[in-house]
Amino acid sequence: MNFVLQAQGITKSFPGVQALKNVSFSVSPGSVHALVGENGAGKSTLMKIISGALASDEGTLFIDGEERILKNPREAQDLGIAMIHQELTILPLRSVAENIFLGREPRKAGGILLDYAALHTRATDLLNQIHVSVDPSRPAGTLSIAQQQMVEVAKALSLRARVIIMDEPTSSLTSRETSTLFQIIGELQKCGIALIYISHRLEEIFSIADTITILRDGQTVHSAPTADLTPDSVVRYMVGRELKEVFPQGKDSRGDTILRAEHLSGQRFTDVSFSLRSGEILGVAGLVGAGRSEVARALMGLDPLQGGTLLFQGEQIVPRSVRAMMRHGFAFLPEDRKAEGLFLNMSVRDNLAISMLDRVFPFGIIRPRLLLRLIRDYFHRLNIKTPSPLQRIKNLSGGNQQKVIIARCLSLKPRVLILDEPTRGIDIGAKSEIYTIAQDLAAQGVAIIMISSELPEILGISDRILVMREGKSVAILNQGEATQDLIMHKAAGGTSWE
Ligand SMILES: Nc1ncnc2c1ncn2[C@@H]1O[C@H](COP(=O)(O)OP(=O)(O)OP(=O)(O)O)[C@@H](O)[C@H]1O
Ligand SMILES: [Mg+2]
Incomplete structure (x- = not known):
């Protein structure tokens, strides 16, 4: 060969x-x-x-x-x-063309000057080869x-x-x-x-x-x-083994309505309404750009809500800040995990401990053994690979870093848990473990909102599915009636799906 x-x-x-x-x-x-x-x-x-x-x-x-x-x-x-x-x-501030030819830019006048014209034409040629139409002079960060x-x-x-x-x-x-x-x-x-x-x-x-x-x-x-x-x-x-059902069979553990959103509007969404019961997993489907993450961020107090009402346990609340929402018992796993702040130079243990502080240090008493036990439990369940809990998190593989953030979020035992694309970059064994943990939490009464672009996942674990399109909630489907085709149809606005 x-x-x-x-x-x-x-x-x-x-x-x-x-x-x-x-x-x-x-x-x-x-x-x-x-x-x-x-x-x-x-x-x-x-x-x-x-x-x-x-x-x-x-x-x-x-x-x-x-x-x-x-x-x-x-x-x-x-x-x-x-x-x-x-x-x-x-490099976000450099142009597309400069990024393509970084360190190898065409030069003129005996190598003294950058030959912008040549840079531009050659970049255009290359982009044409792969049928990409972006302006080579645009800053790459845009x-x-x-x-x-x-x-x-x-x-x-x-x-x-x-x-x-x-x-x-x-x-x-x-x-x-x-x-x-x-x-x-x-x-x-x-x-x-x-x-x-x-x-x-x-x-x-x-x-x-x-x-x-x-x-x-x-x-x-x-x-x-x-x-x-x-x-x-x-x-x-x-x-290295037969994998059991990827989607665990959860029982319906839905209790009373805990959260009701009425005609919410905010950055890039309007008129979003839905209700959420304790113990319920509400899947949120939609095309990328449909406003799903924006709704999640507003619910968590990261972006301001501009209109509508939010009722939590029957009382109106305004998500003014993340702290305030955490006090109500909300937890959020954002889509952009890096921005959410892993403390890259700190150990895996300390990254996890940050969220467990209340349980591990009640009344300020340090209980290191309990901390280690809790950590081991999550390591085991999510199969987090690290030589020791003291390893710096930046040395973990991409997927294992994600798992630590997910563990941190799940360990909060919130009332309302909002997960934005929780299984992105995660291997299949751990995916199914994340579904199991989500269902266990639901069985304990935690209300879960799960945004996902993977339809099998949405269909596999949601009790109900909220479909968003162009910043609006367009449908709420029950577990039994939802199919991939129906969701796509609603998400794409009745036009055919490619
Ligand atoms: N710079 C480093 N220092 C210490 N350990 C490291 C370093 N880079 C990788 N490792 C370890 O080497 C192993 C392999 O990591 P690698 O990043 O190659 O995994 P991967 O297959 O790409 O995983 P993923 O699907 O999560 O991206 C992991 O146990 C990881 O923690
Ligand atoms: Mg990798």
Whole structure:
């Protein structure tokens, strides 16, 4: 076989963790090779090694059959390997064109002056190649995440990359943006470019990958053509066991109405009405941009409500501040987890402890053992991978950082819990655990509002589903009557769905 890239026997340890053990991995030109595995399995680490961002402890890399030692990403790029990171690395104030050619801008007058005209034309050419119509002179920070990703693809093309690594590229894309990305991937393939694709979404993997490699605990457990695998078998390899029903069977635990929203309006939404009972899980569906997160933020006191009434246990309340809402027993898991503030330089334990203060330090008495027990419980349930609770959180894998924030939010035992896209970037085993925890909380009387763009998830655990469109609540569907088609129909305003 002809491989553009081959990694052999890659091993990598961090203090207290062996992230990769003797992993081999190869890609042929024009193929899409998917890399899957649970959070913390070693996917990003392997890709950072292949793209020169991290040195391996042992192992060999061959590019076009020749052994290479990559000292930095620049060397990898020169050899045709480009990586689009889990966290995009765009410079927001620089123009699209400058971002594409960063450090390699065309120059004139003997290299003294930047050749803006050439910069502009070449950027336009590249963007045209992938059918993206953004103005290359726009500041990159004004683009949507999807467009920023396209800029990264254009940059990879400008580097004449022959291998492009995409680490969870679709986790914040809408379904339409995802299909555009897939078209682009198809065209890159036709040019003989190889793609390495990391995702927790198995449907995506099965629709675009021709080969799948599964990592578990830093080892390759299986690698095969997609045609020889099924989603079930991939999950089995990933988690090392048969996974029970992803959606647990919850009992209907609904009690009295605890929250009633009447004709709420605020930033980017108007006339939103719904009611919520204690012990109920209310799913919120809608297209990206339908105003779902904005409603959540207003309920939590993060953005002002501009109109309408909110009744909590029959009494009118005004969400003036997050503190005030926390005192009412509201908790919120925002969509943008990073902004919500993990204390990156603090340990995992202390990040969790912040929310548990009341329970662990009642009357100011420190009970470190209780704290550790509570933490262990969440570590176990969500399968948070860290060498110790004292590890700095910034050293955890992307998905495990998310799990810590989710644990922090769930451990609050709120009256009303608002979850915005709680399972984004989370592996399948932990997803199902999050559903179980949500249902346990509901059974204890917690009222839950769950915003999600994954319809199977909404359908799988909601008692009722609120559908939003263009900033308005357009339907409330009961568990029995809701289907994917019906939700999409309501969310898209009766027009057909792509
Ligand atoms: N800089 C670091 N310092 C210490 N440990 C690290 C560091 N980077 C990664 N690790 C550890 O190495 C292991 C593999 O992490 P990696 O980021 O490769 O996982 P991943 O498969 O990409 O997971 P996810 O799906 O959550 O993104 C994890 O246990 C992680 O905590
Ligand atoms: Mg990762």
